[in-house]
Amino acid sequence: MSQPQGFQDKVAFIWKVADKLRGSFKQHEYGSIMLPLLVLRRLDAVLEPTKSAVLRQAQSYGDKSLGPGEDFVLKGIAGVPFYNLSPLTFRTMLADDKNVAENLHAYIGGLSPAAFEIIERYDFTGKVARMDAAGILYGVLSDFADLHVGPGEVSNEAMGHIFEELLRKFSEMSNETAGEHYTPREVIRLVVDLLLSGQTAHAIEGATVPVRTVYDPAAGTGGMLTAALERIQDLNSTAKVQVYGQELNPETWAIARSDLLIQDVGADNMAFGNSLTQDAYPHTKFDYMLANPPYGVDWKSYAKPIQDEADTHGFAGRFGAGLPRVSDGSFLFLQHMLSKMKSGSRVGIVLSGSPLFSGAAGSGESEIRRWIIENDWLEGIVALPDQMFYNTGISTYVWILTNTKPTHRAGHVALVDGRELFTKMRKSLGDKRKYVTDDAIDQIVRLYDDLPDDPRVKLLPNETFGFQRITVERPLRRRWEFTDEVLDFLPEKARAVFAPSAGTAVATEREFKVLVDGMAAVAGGLDAKTQRAILKAAAVYDENAAPVLKKGAPEPDADLRDFENIPLPAGYIAMSDEQRAKALHEAAETHLHDEIHPYVPDAWIDHGKAKIGYEVPLTRQFYVYMPPRHVEEIANEIRDLEAQIQEWMKGLGL
Structure with a gap:
């Protein structure tokens, strides 16, 4: 992969400087110190050729606050849309090793608003104080002062690589993404x-x-x-x-x-x-x-x-x-x-x-x-x-x-x-x-x-x-039978009355209710909750039973319900809503007739539950079927490998 010349050298240098933070900061904090310092050093290097001229112009304004006009002039002299009014640089701020923190704050405070906002976003002030208290601020800044990242030495593209590689490394250290x-x-x-x-x-x-x-x-x-x-x-x-x-x-x-x-x-x-x-x-x-x-x-x-x-x-x-x-x-x-x-x-x-x-x-x-x-x-x-x-x-x-x-x-x-x-x-x-x-x-x-x-x-x-996406229904087919499970729902007194009917089966729910009502009367009656439980427990799936009807139509069996996806009709997107509805209905019925009825003739589609979906199965579009190897080919390969292993074993005297 093509990377700018010297890219890894700069990264390695900064990574080595970060090691000075060990013991004073946790690893997940390293990036929030090294990255703003690198930004500052880059800004410092960019401003270096014009710094003296900017300071001279700023001094000519005296003590008056800078307005838009003065700001515009200073940016023009700097050649970039920012400047620094502090007379300090990364090197000169180190001249007084007892006041490095104050010098750094003064240097940052001299940045024009757009550049100052960048450093401010790092919440850098507290970290500077901690480095100063730990006695490592001078050494860290000295190393950065020796880092050459001026535009003539490091292009914008290379600088991007440096930032991103450091960001990757620091993110890994802190388990970030x-x-x-x-x-x-x-x-x-x-x-x-x-x-x-x-x-x-x-x-x-x-x-x-x-x-x-x-x-x-x-x-x-x-x-x-x-x-x-x-x-x-x-x-x-x-x-x-x-x-x-x-x-x-x-x-x-x-x-x-x-x-x-x-x-x-x-x-x-x-x-x-x-x-x-x-x-x-x-x-x-x-x-x-x-x-x-x-x-x-x-x-x-x-x-x-x-x-x-x-x-x-x-x-x-x-x-x-x-x-x-x-x-x-x-x-x-x-x-x-x-x-x-x-x-x-x-x-x-x-x-x-x-x-x-x-x-x-x-x-x-x-x-x-x-x-x-x-x-x-x-x-x-x-x-x-x-x-x-x-x-x-x-x-x-x-x-x-x-x-x-x-x-x-x-x-x-x-x-x-x-x-x-x-x-x-x-x-x-x-x-x-x-x-x-x-x-x-x-x-x-x-x-x-x-x-x-x-x-x-x-x-x-x-x-x-x-x-x-269509919903394929099949009719509910049940018989009702007095099973042991049904008897378990009954009170002790009623169980004796119902027990002789164990194994009895009827074809419809209505017939079963008649039987239950008759025996319940003998047993002294059953509450509604128990009767509902008995009816539910007695329903047994029977593929040969007649469909259960509700208002004259087959009732669907939720256990046999299925869903299938069928392609949209050609030209569907350009159709009117009325045309779409008709085309979808016809496509679903054709699918039912051709693909489902040959195997499940009693199935039907609940068109009211149909939904339209979209997906992009890209890998499926480029799938190429690879036929399995012939059994004899695999067997021959195994025999060859076995023969080779036998030869190796002979060489070992086994």
């Missing part, structure tokens, strides 16, 4: 290339000075946003790209915010908070949206505002299609993103296998898939190799959605099987043991774009993924 925070860079590139594939790239190139907006509601360290920005500008160097994101984790938010701040590409648009409950952009629509939301994360703790929005606003809100089970909020992020589409928008999202098929017909997940597919928004799904992520080895899938499909894809979904297009890593990183090379990414994108005649590609009608 590193994969919730960031996505491997080659996966990001694949998602971005799929998102910008086909007619979208043409649209970017076609505009004179296009303005494109990119949004990630689970931004992590911001890698997807910056990758999308760079790729769009590769397609059209004149494009003006505005990035927007939101992130819940304060540490990763700070990393993303600092990265965007240094690049001057919209750091103010990196919002902090939960995008599902505190949407920072409720009225904004975007051209491109992409995300790798956390897999299988429970959203029960913040379910109420989501449920309230769904109940109150329905489809006018974000969650009108349905709510997934509380054990996995992936579909909440997808619905959130779809609510922000404008004409021509495209969405790319990385999901686990669960959203493909979890949830029966009528469930929240199935209804969400139904809403997406029947609106013809699902353009395609690409299956990725397993073991691609740092915290999990599960299989993952890239969904591409748009509300403006090209003509040749309208009404269809493209499936691409990229599970075998991987290269094994020489050394694993957490659970990540495979990666996708640039050539493999290009190959996957070509398969997705060109839809060639290839076993790894399928273009299927939308109806392929829908089904009607």
Whole structure:
């Protein structure tokens, strides 16, 4: 896997510095100290060439507070949208080893508001005091002062790798889920290339000075946003790209915010908070949206505002299609993103296998898939190799959605099987043991774009993924018999009266009640509860008995009830509601006649219980049947192995 030069050296250096925290801090706290210090050192290195000029200009303002005009001038001199008015640097703050903590606080306090907010999010003040009290602050800062992370030495891409690798390591130490925070860079590139594939790239190139907006509601360290920005500008160097994101984790938010701040590409648009409950952009629509939301994360703790929005606003809100089970909020992020589409928008999202098929017909997940597919928004799904992520080895899938499909894809979904297009890593990183090379990414994108005649590609009608779940009933067939179980329900006095009838059976419930009433009268009567218990215990299944009728119709037997999924009729999605109802009824009756009645002639379908479901059985679509080996072939192989073992044993003198 291609990684920036010197990437691991920087990580190893910082990892060694973290060892100085041992004994003074618990391991799970290391990341909350090393990461903000790395951010500070990066900011310090970026500001170093212009620091003197910024300070001279600031001094010319005297003691007056800085207004928007002065702030604008200082940013212009710094060459980036932040500055530091403290005369200290990482090196000079160490000159007085007895006041290092005060110097560090003064240095942080000199940061302009946008940069100060980043460090503030780490809740850093208390940790500085603890390091100072433990006598390790000077040594830690000295090491960071020797760390060379200026833009000329470490690119933004390399800096992203450094942050993410440290985040992964610190997350493992504290048993956190590193994969919730960031996505491997080659996966990001694949998602971005799929998102910008086909007619979208043409649209970017076609505009004179296009303005494109990119949004990630689970931004992590911001890698997807910056990758999308760079790729769009590769397609059209004149494009003006505005990035927007939101992130819940304060540490990763700070990393993303600092990265965007240094690049001057919209750091103010990196919002902090939960995008599902505190949407920072409720009225904004975007051209491109992409995300790798956390897999299988429970959203029960913040379910109420989501449920309230769904109940109150329905489809006018974000969650009108349905709510997934509380054990996995992936579909909440997808619905959130779809609510922000404008004409021509495209969405790319990385999901686990669960959203493909979890949830029966009528469930929240199935209804969400139904809403997406029947609106013809699902353009395609690409299956990725397993073991691609740092915290999990599960299989993952890239969904591409748009509300403006090209003509040749309208009404269809493209499936691409990229599970075998991987290269094994020489050394694993957490659970990540495979990666996708640039050539493999290009190959996957070509398969997705060109839809060639290839076993790894399928273009299927939308109806392929829908089904009607029918309820198949069979008649209740019973005889009523005085069994020992029936006698057990009777009081001692009544049992003597009923005992001679043990083994007696009748064909109908009515006949049995007549017998019971007669004997009950002799026994002095039975209460209603006992009579109901006797009737229930006496009912015995008999496949040769006549069906039990209720209001002239056979009563269904719940024990024999079955459910079957049958494909939707061709053209179902384009039909009117009346046409759909008729087509579904006819399809169900045809299935009953052709597939069920030859084996169970007394079955019928309860059409009132039918439900429509949607799922995407991707692996089933690419399943290739492998016939079992012939018995004689296996036997010959066993005989050969036995002969080989015998030869080995002879060589051992056995």
